[in-house]
Amino acid sequence: MSGPVARGPISGASVSLRGVRKDFPSRGGVSTTLEAVDLEIKAGEFLCLLGPSGCGKSTLLNLIAGLDRPSGGAVLVNGGEVQGPGPDRTVMFQDPALYPWLSLRQNVAFPLELQGVAASEIGPRVERALRMVHLWRFADAPIHTLSGGMKQRGALARSLVSEPGTLLMDEPFAALDAQTRDVLYSELENVWLSTGKTVIFVTHNVREAVRLGDRIVVLATRPGRIRKVIEVDLPRPRADAERNVSLLSAVVMNELRDEIARVQREEADDAWEMGPPGGAGGHRFGMGGGL
Numbered sequence: 001m002s003g004p005v006a007r008g009p010i011s012g013a014s015v016s017l018r019g020v021r022k023d024f025p026s027r028g029g030v031s032t033t034l035e036a037v038d039l040e041i042k043a044g045e046f047l048c049l050l051g052p053s054g055c056g057k058s059t060l061l062n063l064i065a066g067l068d069r070p071s072g073g074a075v076l077v078n079g080g081e082v083q084g085p086g087p088d089r090t091v092m093f094q095d096p097a098l099y100p101w102l103s104l105r106q107n108v109a110f111p112l113e114l115q116g117v118a119a120s121e122i123g124p125r126v127e128r129a130l131r132m133v134h135l136w137r138f139a140d141a142p143i144h145t146l147s148g149g150m151k152q153r154g155a156l157a158r159s160l161v162s163e164p165g166t167l168l169m170d171e172p173f174a175a176l177d178a179q180t181r182d183v184l185y186s187e188l189e190n191v192w193l194s195t196g197k198t199v200i201f202v203t204h205n206v207r208e209a210v211r212l213g214d215r216i217v218v219l220a221t222r223p224g225r226i227r228k229v230i231e232v233d234l235p236r237p238r239a240d241a242e243r244n245v246s247l248l249s250a251v252v253m254n255e256l257r258d259e260i261a262r263v264q265r266e267e268a269d270d271a272w273e274m275g276p277p278g279g280a281g282g283h284r285f286g287m288g289g290g291l
Contacts, residue, residue, distance in 0.1 A: 010044035012198030013088065013165030015064060017041075019073035022059055033059050035223040037073070043165075046192055046199045048213035050206065052256065052263045056224025057202045061168050064200060065091050077166065087115055087162040094171045096155035098143045105130070105139040108158045115162065129157040132191055149180035153187060160191065166198045173208070182240070185211055189237060206249045206256065211238050218255045221263055228255050 020037040023030045034056040041047050049057045062068045063075050066085040075082040077089065090111075098107045108129055112122045130136045133153040138146065146154065152172060159167055173181045189212065192199050203209050209216045213232050220227040230252055234244050 010196040011165065012044040012196055013078045014043045015039075015041040015166060015198065015200065016076040016079075017060075017064075017073070018076070020060075020063065020070045020075060021072035022056065022063065022068070023071040032223040034063075034070075035225050037225060039217065039226065039229075041198060041200065043078075043198055044196045046201065046212060046214045048209035048216045049200065049202045049219060050204070050209045050216055050252065050256070051219030051224070051227075052221050052260045053204075054224075054263060055219040055221035055259070057219060058170055059224070060219075061091070061170050061200065061202055064166070065089050065168050067091075087111070088164050089166045089168060090159040090162055090164045091168045091170065092155055092159045092172045094174050096151040098151055098154055098158075100143045103140050103142060104135065104146065104154050107143065107154060108161050111158060111162050125161050125163075126157075129161040130154075132160060132194070133157045133187060147180075148176055149184060152176065152184060156188065156191065160195070164197065166200065167192075169199065169201045171202055171204065174204070181208075186237065188212070193236075206252050207240050207245065210234075210245050210249045210252060211240060216252055218252065218259075220259050227259065230255070 017037050017039040020034055021032065022034040023032050025031075037060065049060060051057055059068070063070055064077070064082065066082045066089065098104070099110070102110070105126055108126045109122050112125060117125070126139075127136060130139055133156050135150065135153055135157060138150065143151065143154075155172070173184055176184065185208070188199075191197075201209075201212060210232060216230045216232060217226060218228045218230065219225065230248075232248065234242075234248065238245050
Protein backbone atom coordinates (compact mmCIF):
# COMPACT_ATOMS: atom_id res chain seq x y z
CA MET A 1 0.00 0.00 0.00
CA SER A 2 1.41 3.38 -0.97
CA GLY A 3 1.56 6.30 1.44
CA PRO A 4 -0.25 9.62 1.11
CA VAL A 5 0.80 11.99 -1.66
CA ALA A 6 0.54 15.75 -2.01
CA ARG A 7 -2.49 17.25 -3.74
CA GLY A 8 -1.84 17.70 -7.43
CA PRO A 9 -3.26 20.44 -9.68
CA ILE A 10 -7.04 20.34 -10.16
CA SER A 11 -7.88 18.78 -13.51
CA GLY A 12 -11.42 17.67 -12.73
CA ALA A 13 -14.67 19.11 -14.05
CA SER A 14 -17.43 20.96 -12.22
CA VAL A 15 -20.84 19.25 -12.26
CA SER A 16 -24.17 21.03 -11.79
CA LEU A 17 -27.56 19.42 -11.21
CA ARG A 18 -30.37 21.94 -11.69
CA GLY A 19 -33.90 20.87 -10.81
CA VAL A 20 -33.22 17.34 -12.01
CA ARG A 21 -36.20 14.99 -12.20
CA LYS A 22 -36.27 11.45 -13.53
CA ASP A 23 -39.46 9.53 -14.28
CA PHE A 24 -39.80 5.90 -15.34
CA PRO A 25 -42.87 4.14 -16.78
CA SER A 26 -44.77 2.02 -14.25
CA ARG A 27 -48.00 0.04 -14.18
CA GLY A 28 -49.82 3.02 -12.71
CA GLY A 29 -48.43 5.36 -15.36
CA VAL A 30 -45.24 7.11 -14.23
CA SER A 31 -42.98 6.60 -11.22
CA THR A 32 -40.74 9.50 -10.17
CA THR A 33 -37.31 8.25 -9.05
CA LEU A 34 -35.64 11.66 -8.62
CA GLU A 35 -37.33 14.99 -7.95
CA ALA A 36 -36.01 18.56 -7.75
CA VAL A 37 -32.35 17.65 -7.25
CA ASP A 38 -30.14 20.76 -7.09
CA LEU A 39 -26.44 20.27 -6.44
CA GLU A 40 -23.18 21.99 -7.29
CA ILE A 41 -20.06 19.79 -7.33
CA LYS A 42 -16.76 21.64 -7.43
CA ALA A 43 -13.98 20.72 -9.84
CA GLY A 44 -11.61 18.31 -8.11
CA GLU A 45 -14.07 17.45 -5.32
CA PHE A 46 -14.55 13.95 -3.88
CA LEU A 47 -18.31 13.72 -3.36
CA CYS A 48 -20.10 10.69 -1.88
CA LEU A 49 -23.76 9.93 -2.60
CA LEU A 50 -25.33 7.99 0.26
CA GLY A 51 -28.85 6.74 0.78
CA PRO A 52 -31.13 3.71 1.17
CA SER A 53 -31.94 1.34 -1.67
CA GLY A 54 -34.23 2.90 -4.23
CA CYS A 55 -33.33 6.53 -3.55
CA GLY A 56 -31.91 7.08 -7.04
CA LYS A 57 -28.15 7.11 -6.37
CA SER A 58 -27.28 5.02 -9.42
CA THR A 59 -29.88 6.83 -11.53
CA LEU A 60 -28.21 10.13 -10.66
CA LEU A 61 -24.82 8.72 -11.64
CA ASN A 62 -26.23 7.50 -14.97
CA LEU A 63 -27.62 10.98 -15.70
CA ILE A 64 -24.22 12.57 -15.06
CA ALA A 65 -22.57 9.90 -17.22
CA GLY A 66 -25.01 10.66 -20.03
CA LEU A 67 -26.25 7.05 -20.07
CA ASP A 68 -29.77 8.39 -19.51
CA ARG A 69 -31.51 11.75 -19.87
CA PRO A 70 -33.39 13.65 -17.15
CA SER A 71 -37.17 13.99 -17.47
CA GLY A 72 -36.84 17.54 -16.20
CA GLY A 73 -34.10 19.97 -15.27
CA ALA A 74 -30.54 19.82 -16.55
CA VAL A 75 -27.16 18.18 -15.87
CA LEU A 76 -24.16 20.34 -16.74
CA VAL A 77 -20.45 19.50 -16.83
CA ASN A 78 -18.10 22.49 -16.93
CA GLY A 79 -21.15 24.62 -17.78
CA GLY A 80 -22.21 22.58 -20.81
CA GLU A 81 -25.38 20.47 -20.77
CA VAL A 82 -24.78 16.71 -20.88
CA GLN A 83 -26.17 15.28 -24.12
CA GLY A 84 -24.79 11.74 -23.87
CA PRO A 85 -21.76 9.68 -22.82
CA GLY A 86 -18.26 11.02 -23.42
CA PRO A 87 -14.62 10.23 -22.59
CA ASP A 88 -14.58 13.20 -20.20
CA ARG A 89 -16.72 11.06 -17.81
CA THR A 90 -15.97 7.42 -17.06
CA VAL A 91 -17.95 4.98 -14.91
CA MET A 92 -16.60 2.27 -12.63
CA PHE A 93 -19.04 -0.36 -11.33
CA GLN A 94 -19.07 -2.98 -8.57
CA ASP A 95 -18.22 -5.64 -11.16
CA PRO A 96 -14.85 -4.81 -12.77
CA ALA A 97 -16.18 -6.23 -16.09
CA LEU A 98 -12.72 -7.01 -17.46
CA TYR A 99 -12.72 -9.14 -20.62
CA PRO A 100 -11.30 -12.56 -19.62
CA TRP A 101 -9.91 -13.30 -23.11
CA LEU A 102 -7.73 -10.15 -22.99
CA SER A 103 -4.67 -9.44 -20.87
CA LEU A 104 -4.79 -6.66 -18.30
CA ARG A 105 -2.87 -4.38 -20.67
CA GLN A 106 -5.33 -5.08 -23.49
CA ASN A 107 -8.31 -4.42 -21.20
CA VAL A 108 -6.94 -1.02 -20.19
CA ALA A 109 -6.14 -0.15 -23.81
CA PHE A 110 -9.62 -1.08 -25.05
CA PRO A 111 -11.35 2.32 -24.44
CA LEU A 112 -8.55 4.11 -26.29
CA GLU A 113 -8.87 1.76 -29.26
CA LEU A 114 -12.63 2.44 -29.36
CA GLN A 115 -11.89 6.17 -29.40
CA GLY A 116 -9.48 5.76 -32.31
CA VAL A 117 -6.43 6.96 -30.38
CA ALA A 118 -3.18 6.50 -32.31
CA ALA A 119 -1.34 3.25 -31.50
CA SER A 120 1.82 5.20 -30.68
CA GLU A 121 -0.07 7.03 -27.91
CA ILE A 122 -1.93 4.03 -26.48
CA GLY A 123 1.11 2.23 -25.06
CA PRO A 124 2.43 5.14 -22.94
CA ARG A 125 -1.06 6.01 -21.65
CA VAL A 126 -1.75 2.40 -20.64
CA GLU A 127 1.59 2.24 -18.84
CA ARG A 128 0.86 5.50 -16.97
CA ALA A 129 -2.57 4.24 -15.87
CA LEU A 130 -1.26 0.85 -14.71
CA ARG A 131 1.64 2.44 -12.84
CA MET A 132 -0.79 4.79 -11.13
CA VAL A 133 -2.58 1.79 -9.57
CA HIS A 134 0.67 -0.19 -9.06
CA LEU A 135 -0.15 -2.97 -11.54
CA TRP A 136 2.44 -2.35 -14.26
CA ARG A 137 4.34 -5.58 -13.61
CA PHE A 138 1.06 -7.48 -14.14
CA ALA A 139 0.35 -5.77 -17.48
CA ASP A 140 0.47 -9.02 -19.48
CA ALA A 141 -1.25 -11.18 -16.86
CA PRO A 142 -4.41 -13.10 -17.83
CA ILE A 143 -7.43 -11.73 -15.95
CA HIS A 144 -8.18 -15.05 -14.21
CA THR A 145 -4.83 -14.87 -12.40
CA LEU A 146 -5.68 -11.57 -10.67
CA SER A 147 -7.24 -11.26 -7.22
CA GLY A 148 -10.52 -9.40 -6.72
CA GLY A 149 -8.70 -6.31 -5.49
CA MET A 150 -6.30 -6.39 -8.44
CA LYS A 151 -9.20 -6.65 -10.86
CA GLN A 152 -10.80 -3.55 -9.35
CA ARG A 153 -7.49 -1.68 -9.58
CA GLY A 154 -7.35 -2.79 -13.22
CA ALA A 155 -10.88 -1.42 -13.72
CA LEU A 156 -9.73 1.84 -12.11
CA ALA A 157 -6.77 2.00 -14.51
CA ARG A 158 -9.16 1.44 -17.43
CA SER A 159 -11.35 4.29 -16.11
CA LEU A 160 -8.34 6.60 -15.84
CA VAL A 161 -6.70 5.83 -19.19
CA SER A 162 -9.08 8.11 -21.12
CA GLU A 163 -7.94 10.95 -18.83
CA PRO A 164 -11.49 11.96 -17.84
CA GLY A 165 -12.26 15.05 -15.82
CA THR A 166 -14.90 13.18 -13.82
CA LEU A 167 -14.73 9.66 -12.40
CA LEU A 168 -18.13 8.17 -11.57
CA MET A 169 -17.99 5.21 -9.17
CA ASP A 170 -21.02 3.02 -8.40
CA GLU A 171 -20.24 1.00 -5.25
CA PRO A 172 -16.93 -0.23 -6.73
CA PHE A 173 -15.67 -1.89 -3.54
CA ALA A 174 -18.91 -3.39 -2.19
CA ALA A 175 -18.06 -6.99 -3.13
CA LEU A 176 -14.57 -6.96 -1.62
CA ASP A 177 -13.43 -8.07 1.83
CA ALA A 178 -12.64 -5.44 4.47
CA GLN A 179 -8.84 -5.73 4.20
CA THR A 180 -8.86 -5.36 0.41
CA ARG A 181 -11.27 -2.42 0.65
CA ASP A 182 -8.93 -0.69 3.09
CA VAL A 183 -6.01 -1.00 0.66
CA LEU A 184 -8.14 0.28 -2.23
CA TYR A 185 -9.38 3.27 -0.22
CA SER A 186 -5.77 4.39 0.08
CA GLU A 187 -5.03 3.66 -3.58
CA LEU A 188 -8.08 5.60 -4.76
CA GLU A 189 -7.36 8.52 -2.45
CA ASN A 190 -3.78 8.74 -3.70
CA VAL A 191 -4.94 8.64 -7.35
CA TRP A 192 -7.49 11.37 -6.62
CA LEU A 193 -4.95 13.54 -4.80
CA SER A 194 -2.33 13.19 -7.53
CA THR A 195 -4.64 13.73 -10.52
CA GLY A 196 -7.06 16.35 -9.19
CA LYS A 197 -10.03 14.63 -10.82
CA THR A 198 -13.62 15.07 -9.71
CA VAL A 199 -14.87 11.86 -8.09
CA ILE A 200 -18.57 11.13 -7.54
CA PHE A 201 -18.82 7.97 -5.46
CA VAL A 202 -22.06 6.06 -4.79
CA THR A 203 -22.15 3.94 -1.63
CA HIS A 204 -24.43 2.36 0.98
CA ASN A 205 -21.54 2.30 3.46
CA VAL A 206 -21.52 5.22 5.92
CA ARG A 207 -17.93 4.63 7.08
CA GLU A 208 -16.76 4.43 3.46
CA ALA A 209 -18.36 7.80 2.72
CA VAL A 210 -16.75 9.45 5.78
CA ARG A 211 -13.41 7.82 5.03
CA LEU A 212 -13.27 9.08 1.43
CA GLY A 213 -15.49 12.12 0.89
CA ASP A 214 -15.02 15.88 1.01
CA ARG A 215 -18.81 16.08 1.26
CA ILE A 216 -21.55 13.50 1.74
CA VAL A 217 -24.91 13.99 0.05
CA VAL A 218 -27.58 12.06 1.97
CA LEU A 219 -30.50 11.24 -0.30
CA ALA A 220 -34.09 10.81 0.82
CA THR A 221 -36.22 8.36 -1.09
CA ARG A 222 -39.48 7.90 -2.98
CA PRO A 223 -38.95 10.11 -4.79
CA GLY A 224 -35.20 10.62 -4.44
CA ARG A 225 -34.14 14.10 -3.34
CA ILE A 226 -31.42 15.68 -1.24
CA ARG A 227 -32.07 15.34 2.48
CA LYS A 228 -28.81 16.84 3.74
CA VAL A 229 -25.30 17.74 2.59
CA ILE A 230 -22.62 17.04 5.22
CA GLU A 231 -19.12 18.51 5.08
CA VAL A 232 -16.34 16.09 6.04
CA ASP A 233 -13.88 18.48 7.67
CA LEU A 234 -11.36 15.83 8.75
CA PRO A 235 -7.65 15.61 7.83
CA ARG A 236 -6.44 12.99 5.36
CA PRO A 237 -5.56 10.15 5.35
CA ARG A 238 -8.38 8.84 7.55
CA ALA A 239 -8.84 5.45 9.21
CA ASP A 240 -12.07 3.66 10.11
CA ALA A 241 -10.99 3.34 13.73
CA GLU A 242 -10.34 7.05 14.28
CA ARG A 243 -12.61 8.63 16.88
CA ASN A 244 -13.59 11.56 14.64
CA VAL A 245 -14.48 9.19 11.80
CA SER A 246 -16.67 7.19 14.20
CA LEU A 247 -18.36 10.32 15.56
CA LEU A 248 -19.16 11.73 12.12
CA SER A 249 -20.34 8.30 10.92
CA ALA A 250 -22.87 8.31 13.78
CA VAL A 251 -24.11 11.74 12.73
CA VAL A 252 -24.52 10.61 9.12
CA MET A 253 -26.25 7.39 10.17
CA ASN A 254 -28.70 9.42 12.21
CA GLU A 255 -29.72 11.23 9.02
CA LEU A 256 -30.20 7.90 7.27
CA ARG A 257 -32.22 6.10 9.93
CA ASP A 258 -35.57 7.69 9.12
CA GLU A 259 -35.13 7.00 5.41
CA ILE A 260 -34.08 3.37 5.98
CA ALA A 261 -37.05 2.86 8.32
CA ARG A 262 -39.41 4.35 5.77
CA VAL A 263 -38.22 2.00 3.04
CA GLN A 264 -38.43 -1.01 5.33
CA ARG A 265 -41.94 -0.13 6.46
CA GLU A 266 -43.04 -0.05 2.85
CA GLU A 267 -41.31 -3.34 1.98
CA ALA A 268 -41.88 -5.39 5.17
CA ASP A 269 -45.02 -6.41 7.05
CA ASP A 270 -46.72 -4.44 9.84
CA ALA A 271 -44.75 -6.19 12.59
CA TRP A 272 -41.41 -4.69 11.52
CA GLU A 273 -39.81 -2.02 13.72
CA MET A 274 -36.51 -0.14 13.43
CA GLY A 275 -33.97 -1.32 16.00
CA PRO A 276 -32.27 1.08 18.42
CA PRO A 277 -29.22 3.05 17.20
CA GLY A 278 -26.20 0.77 17.07
CA GLY A 279 -28.25 -2.29 18.07
CA ALA A 280 -28.87 -5.54 16.23
CA GLY A 281 -32.34 -6.69 15.30
CA GLY A 282 -35.35 -4.61 14.40
CA HIS A 283 -38.37 -6.79 15.06
CA ARG A 284 -40.55 -6.60 18.12
CA PHE A 285 -40.65 -10.40 18.23
CA GLY A 286 -36.85 -10.56 18.47
CA MET A 287 -36.08 -11.58 14.91
CA GLY A 288 -32.41 -10.80 14.28
CA GLY A 289 -31.73 -9.92 17.91
CA GLY A 290 -28.29 -10.91 19.20
CA LEU A 291 -26.79 -11.35 15.73
